[in-house]
Each structure stands twice: as C-alpha cells, then as structure tokens.
Amino acid sequence: MKNKTNINQILQNVIEKITPPPSEKLSLDKTLLKFETKIKPELKKYGAKIFVGGSLAKQTLVKRDTNYDVDIFVLFPYSKFKTKSLELSKFLEQALKHAEIRYTILKGSRNYFQVKFKNVTLELIPILAIKKTSEAINITDISPLHVSYVLSQIKKNKKLADEIKLAKAFCYAADCYGAESYVRGFSGYALEVLVSYYGSFLKFIKAATNWNTKEKIIIDPKHYYKNEKKILEEMNEAKLHSPIILVDPVQRERNACAALSYETLKRFIEKAKKFLESPNECYFFKEKSDIEKLKNIAKKSKAKFVILKAISSKNKVDIAGAKLKKLYEFLYFLLKKNGFKILKSNFEFDEKTLEAKFYFILNEPPRDYIVRGPPLSVPEKYIKDFRKKWPAAFIKNNQLWAKAKRNVSNVSQLLKTIPKAQLKEMGIEKISL
Structure with a gap:
C-alpha cells in the first residue's frame, strides 16, 4: 500500500510539473487567435477553415522549456476540392502570401508550411474536410478524426x-x-x-x-x-x-x-x-548526457571518451534527425570495422539547432598488429597469394603470419578517411571532434 501511495504521489507531482500553467495556455490561445485573424480573410476565399490539431487540441499538451509547436490543419471543403487534392498546398501558399505571412515550405505527401508567429512555431497542413475515413485522399485528411476520437475518450x-x-x-x-x-x-x-x-x-x-x-x-x-x-x-x-x-x-x-x-x-x-x-x-x-559521468566511466575502464558533433544540411527536423542517426550508425560500423572496441555509445539530437552529438567510450586499436594467414597445409596458390600481399610474412606453428601497421588507430584519422562528397551525399554539412 505504501509503494502504491508513493507512486501516486510521484505521478501527481509530475502532472503538476508537466502541465502548462494557465498563463502559458492563455498566451498560446491569444497567439493562435491573432494568427487566425490575420489569415482568415484569405482562407475565406476558398471556403477553408482552421482546425487546431495535435496535443493542444486533445488537451494532452506537455509543458516545454522551449517554444511550443502547434499543428494547424487548414480544412478545404470536400465537395469543392476533392478533385483538386494535389493543389491544396498551392492554394494555402497563395493565402499565406496574400496575408503577408512569412513561411518555410516543408516537403510531404502534400507540401505543408512552417510559420514562426510571435513565440510559437506553427505547422500549417492543408487537408480535405472529411466526415469519414473512406473520403480521405491523403493520410493527413484523417488527422481531425484522431482528435475527435481522443476527445471522446477524455469525455468518458x-x-x-x-x-x-x-x-x-x-x-x-x-x-x-x-x-x-x-x-x-x-x-x-x-x-x-x-x-x-x-x-x-x-x-x-x-x-x-x-x-x-x-x-x-x-x-x-x-x-x-x-x-x-x-x-x-x-x-x-x-x-x-x-x-x-x-x-x-x-x-x-x-x-x-x-x-x-x-x-x-x-x-x-x-x-x-x-x-x-x-x-x-x-x-x-x-x-542530457552527463559528460563528467561518462569521462569517469572511460577513466575507470582505461578507455578513451570521444564526443563528435555533426550538423545536417537538411532543415526539416525529421529528415535532419534521420540523416544524423544514419551517420551515427555508419560511424559505429566504421569504428568496429577498423578494430575499435566500443564500450558505450549514445546519440543525442537537438531538434532546435538540428545538431547531433555522438558519445563514444572506446578502446583504440594498436598501431601495430599481426595478420593471420593460411596454414601451410593449404594448396600452394593460397600461400603465394598471401606472400604476394605480405612479402615479409613469417612461419610460426605451421601457419603464415605477417606484421602490419594500421592506417587508422584513432578517431581523428578515421574521420579523415570519409570523403567530403560522401558526407554531402549523406546530407551532412559538418562533422567534427
């Protein structure tokens, strides 16, 4: 019973901390009203209306330390625009231009628009106003129905x-x-x-x-x-x-x-x-990652602690995040391939700056190493092939071996092996130690 009471008290404390205060909610509502007032005359020309979606509409908004992001669906009448589904983005863009609202185009199944208005980031998504899912032409058309469902559950x-x-x-x-x-x-x-x-x-x-x-x-x-x-x-x-x-x-x-x-x-x-x-x-x-804690872990393990920073050339959060996560996975693969022993790693992505940090605790491979060759019992062809690649090969316990030096034995050297053209192709603007 004590544990249950403890959990309930903890959850109640958390709810109080993560629920936006009434003053923030009021400020957000005022900002949205000002935006709607500004764009409404232009949307009226198409018979379109604004529908606030996402967590804000569903009453499930969690308090943020940074500015809020709000999804705004612009509903175009179904009967009038069902045959013009692919043009909805164009109509919304015209409305934004005529209302003299600055925007950024974001690519999607239908292009949508990001607007920085006052202290809020708005994402305007053009959709058809549907009453049932069978009328949807694009997956985003269904979003208001999701809001209605969640609100119906909260009402219960x-x-x-x-x-x-x-x-x-x-x-x-x-x-x-x-x-x-x-x-x-x-x-x-x-x-x-x-x-x-x-x-x-x-x-x-x-x-x-x-x-x-x-x-x-x-x-x-x-x-x-x-x-x-x-x-x-x-x-x-x-x-x-x-x-x-x-x-x-x-x-x-x-x-x-x-x-x-x-x-x-x-x-x-x-x-x-x-x-x-x-x-x-x-x-x-x-x-955020505790740098001192990670350094101590590395020290106790007699390993290196490395932080890499990377920025994507893409300006859309989900695309930039995906590109940077792929880079992290690619670097992890390269490190393992080149003999690095990774003890711990972590990926951290900042959705505001679009910068990622990769944390690695690792053991660097030795500069000199031994290459194991074929046993002397194999056909002569394989013996010759190995000696051709390693002229200074030697025999030990009826096995061929060779001494070799690594071209890459630290992270700085590894980064230099990645061509700039490859990074550009991966959507990476910069990577540094």
Whole structure:
C-alpha cells in the first residue's frame, strides 16, 4: 500500500510539473487567435477553415522549456476540392502570401508550411474536410478524426488527459517518443490510444512489462476484427513489421504503431520495469548526457571518451534527425570495422539547432598488429597469394603470419578517411571532434 501511495504521489507531482500553467495556455490561445485573424480573410476565399490539431487540441499538451509547436490543419471543403487534392498546398501558399505571412515550405505527401508567429512555431497542413475515413485522399485528411476520437475518450474519463501527459513525458525521457525514423518510437497519437485502451498510465506500463516481445503484440481497441488471426490476414503486410500491431480506432486498416522498432520497445519496457521497481520523478524528465559521468566511466575502464558533433544540411527536423542517426550508425560500423572496441555509445539530437552529438567510450586499436594467414597445409596458390600481399610474412606453428601497421588507430584519422562528397551525399554539412 505504501509503494502504491508513493507512486501516486510521484505521478501527481509530475502532472503538476508537466502541465502548462494557465498563463502559458492563455498566451498560446491569444497567439493562435491573432494568427487566425490575420489569415482568415484569405482562407475565406476558398471556403477553408482552421482546425487546431495535435496535443493542444486533445488537451494532452506537455509543458516545454522551449517554444511550443502547434499543428494547424487548414480544412478545404470536400465537395469543392476533392478533385483538386494535389493543389491544396498551392492554394494555402497563395493565402499565406496574400496575408503577408512569412513561411518555410516543408516537403510531404502534400507540401505543408512552417510559420514562426510571435513565440510559437506553427505547422500549417492543408487537408480535405472529411466526415469519414473512406473520403480521405491523403493520410493527413484523417488527422481531425484522431482528435475527435481522443476527445471522446477524455469525455468518458476526465483524468485521461493527465494520464496521457504522463505517458508522453515518460516516453520522451526514455527516447521512445516520436514516430520519426531517427527515433522509431511511439507517436503521440499511439500513446493516446494505448493509454485510453488501458485506462491509465500505470495500467499501460504494467501491461507493457508483461508483453512478450518474441511474439506480435496485437491490440484492437474497437474490436474491428473477429480475432488476431484476421488482423494478420487482412491488414496490409507493410503495416505488420512492428512489434506492436495497434489497430487505429479511427481507421481499421492502419497500424498506429507501425513506426515502432523492436529496439525502442525493449528500451521502453526496460524503463517501465525500472520505474515500477523504484518509482522516481527522474523517469519523466530528460537529462542530457552527463559528460563528467561518462569521462569517469572511460577513466575507470582505461578507455578513451570521444564526443563528435555533426550538423545536417537538411532543415526539416525529421529528415535532419534521420540523416544524423544514419551517420551515427555508419560511424559505429566504421569504428568496429577498423578494430575499435566500443564500450558505450549514445546519440543525442537537438531538434532546435538540428545538431547531433555522438558519445563514444572506446578502446583504440594498436598501431601495430599481426595478420593471420593460411596454414601451410593449404594448396600452394593460397600461400603465394598471401606472400604476394605480405612479402615479409613469417612461419610460426605451421601457419603464415605477417606484421602490419594500421592506417587508422584513432578517431581523428578515421574521420579523415570519409570523403567530403560522401558526407554531402549523406546530407551532412559538418562533422567534427
């Protein structure tokens, strides 16, 4: 009973810390009203309306230390624009221009627009105003229906909004939040559906600790399918690669957890188990890598501690993050290939500066090393081939060996082996120690 009381108190404290204060919410609402007032006359020409989406609309917004990002869907009348779906971005761009609003074009299934307005970053997404999923021409057309579903769940359970905030904060701190390819975690909507399904944050993570990751975890909140076998048979195969199959309550053919990777799920389950064993507020607040702690680990292990910084040439968060994560994985591969022993590593990405930091604790390979050749019992051809490559080869215990020197024995040398053209092709502007 004491542990339960302790957890409940911790969760209540966290809710108070992650819920935006009324003054922030009021300021945000005023900013959005000013923006709507500015663009509304231009949207009216198309019969289009603004629909605020995302966490703000669903009442599941988590307090941020930085400026807020808000999704704004611009709804174009279905009957008038259903045959002009590909032109919606063009119409919205014209409205922004005529309203004299500065914007950045972001590429997507339909181009959308980022606007820095006052102290808020707005993302304007042009969509068709649909009433049912079958009318959707683009996946983004369904977004307002997701908002309606979550709000309907919160209406049934008033505490649900806070429970969802807890799940979002927990997953963000554990590097499990976001469907972007550099995270491959739970999207905000997936967490909203999961917490709604289980009824609370605690019930959700307790259930997660009992999931068998060796089998598909199948959840169908609205019981669209007769059984799990039917889901696996009828759902698009491309949607079934993730460890969790979460049937979207709004769109039965969609897996809301399709982006989730096995690695991220295992990390989430591990964090959930640790929290339940030893509840603490620290599990809900992300901390940057502790440099001194990492240095001490390296010192105790008699290893090198290396920090690499990299910046992507891409200006869209998810693309930049994906490029930098691929670079991190590429460097990890190169280090291993060149004989470095990696004891610990970590990837850290700043969504505001689009800069990444790669942390490595590693043992550098020795400059001199011995190459093992073929035994003398093999056909003469292989003996000659080895001696041709290693003229100073010697025999020991009926085996050929050769002394060699590495071209790369530290990280600085390794970085110099990567051609600038290759980095450019990878979408990397700069990498440095």
